[in-house]
Amino acid sequence: MDNDDCDLFSILHSCNANTFQTLPPPQNLITTSTITNNIISPQNTTPSYFDDFSLTQENRSVSFSPLKPTDFIELDKLKTNFNPTTTILASPTSIPIPTHKTTSIITNTINHDSNQNFKFFDFPTLIPEPQMQTTDITTHIPTINNLTTNIPSATFANPSLPSNIFTTSSTTAAPSITTMINTSTSFHGTNNYPKIHNSPNVFEQQQIQQNQNNHLSSIKPVTCIEITKAHFDLAYNHPSFSKQYTTDCNQLPNLQPHTDPQQELCKNRKRKFDNQKIVEWHISVDKLGEDPWEWRKYGQKPIKGSRHLRDYYKCSNFKDCVAKKQVEKKPNKENIYVVTYIGEHNHPKPVVNWPPHKKSSKKKSSNVKKYGSLSNIRNSGSQNMVMSHIDQPECSNAQVHRRQSKVKKTNDNHMLET
DNA sequence: TGGGTTTGACCAGAC
């Protein structure tokens, strides 16, 4: 996976209300300041769902400004203290529980030596540092100004918001038994520092067991950050954020600061996902088809400030499931899509019809039935799902609503999409 | 006939 994945990381950054710089890409692939999901495994690993997911900041540096204790400290940890060599080799039920502080050196070295003692608790968010005080934040957070310099571990104060860090293990050989481990961190209550509690449910345990029985050992862990509505609220409404950031309306905060007054107008707009879990992935187009859930598309909208349409999907596996997802092509990124999952499924992951019949290799969203063909746009007289994600002129205020009617008036998608 | 996508219209919240 390429550096596009750094954008999930940018989400976390954006919550911190600091300024960012974009540096030229490093000349060497082995760089520092990288949060990634390096896999250290002696087994043959095959590509699977989201297995290339990583948190990366290879070509960015971050300037820290003084933080408030209520800022997204816990999210910032992911950047400043994450050891990219961390991996999980054991079965999902045997993830080590972090018990002590560790100092991590952020490198981008991919290590395939399974004998090394990689510890999941190298992940910074999972590190308890009870000795820290909130007033020490600014003096302990390192300034990353040299990508080739080892960065000492940062220290952080009490996180202000709950956040979960998922670790998923997946395999292509039997995607139906792909499981998401309930390895999460909790900042609730009196727990000043996150704890890992591994609590896979029965269904997941069955999947794990099935995995073991099938001798499928190519478990490939990936990490995903759960973003709650509270994070969005704080990210959009934080006064520092308002001063230093602009965001594409209803989009996640943009890494690149700009001063477009039009977009300033909507910097505080929020998605309306009340009390729902939000998990965002930035994945390549070829991974879209590996989503094991089944989805039914119920809407499509042009998004202001974006050149791409956003598709809205509901889970169609279960009648009363409230899980939704949104798929949107990443601006200026080829073959990278932003997939946002909202809410949780209230049913087990489908296992019967896996792998799904891929009617088209270009299918935009996995398990989404569609009609017509890519080559015959007139078939339906409407936009093609794939075509809808081709670059378009960036939306402005008034253009957003006009776009859909404009689309309908012309059956020539290229007129609009290019 | 059932379930999917498409897409204009509508709604609610932010501004």
Place this chain on the structure above:
DNA sequence: CGTCTGGTCAAACCC
């Protein structure tokens, strides 16, 4: 209070 915007609905259409 009107406008803007993202999210959703639902009729029409397709397979």
